[in-house]
Amino acid sequence: MKQVAERAGVSTSTVSHVINNTRVVSEDVRQRVLAIIEEMRYIPSAVARSLKNDRTQTIGMMVPNNSNPYFAELIQGIEDAAFKVGYNVILCNAYEDPKKQAAYLRVLIEKRIDGLILVASSADQELARLLRALAVPIVLVDREVDGVPADFIKADHEEGGYLATRHLIELGHRDIACISGPADLLSSRDRVRGYLRALREAGLRFRLDYLVRSNFTGEGGYRALQRLLRLPKRPSAVFASNDLSAIGSLCAASEAGLRIPDDLSVIGYDDIALASYTTPRLTTVAQPKYEMGQRITNVLIERIMGGHLPTRRELLQTRLVVRQSTATHA
Incomplete structure (x- = not known):
């Protein structure tokens, strides 16, 4: 900064005001300083600036597993919204490990982030x-943490589970299984509640052996469907609580010699980009992932800038996307 000031013939404080927009500087001086900054390839120190204005223009984000395409699409919405307002995002991946989650949180605190977006691996x-x-x-x-007052944003997972199951019921299915996510996750429990609500409304009996817990992965869905196919009475349709589980189910069904959707209807949840390119194309429930990411960022930035609104709980709507993996049951 001192070298820029010497070449521009101004004080270092003037250079600082140009960089940080902290005081009005004449247009001639501002253009001269900016030209020299460009010529010298000078990059202001983010650390020094944060010490002065107590802002790092950095958001921390932690997800359980970014190998899940759902999180990739959510992150894109968050990053795009942050970039528009001059914020960077530091992404940490906890891999569903509570110890790693706590360690990364300490790292983000050390980085002096201005705000945190958290999809908790555990609470x-x-x-x-x-x-x-x-x-x-x-x-x-998606996942609240008891005793932590914070804004909370999620999709309406119960309604999503209901939409998926009702779709299968309307196609004439009566033996409908559910491949659920982990029981300790709120989003997983909500989707199961929607599944059960749709069964109740249709007067269908819930069978405990038709509810199989998995882990929201392709392998988990694959193993879960194999278990369902070993039952004395196979289901005619399956609601998989996320698209990766549904894709694993398609693989297991194919290996078992079943035709989708003639022998078995399968519906997923999330509407990841890959769902449009499976064989057959996957019917699913879409979450507004990109829009949710943008909303999350906007709420956080508002808080960072000093918003004093009450703590918010926002529920975003899901929608049914019908493709080729579900069909009428004879």
């Missing part, structure tokens, strides 16, 4: 303690 006491000690705004996504 243990250590996580709650760290979040309560974090002196920046927090937006929780």
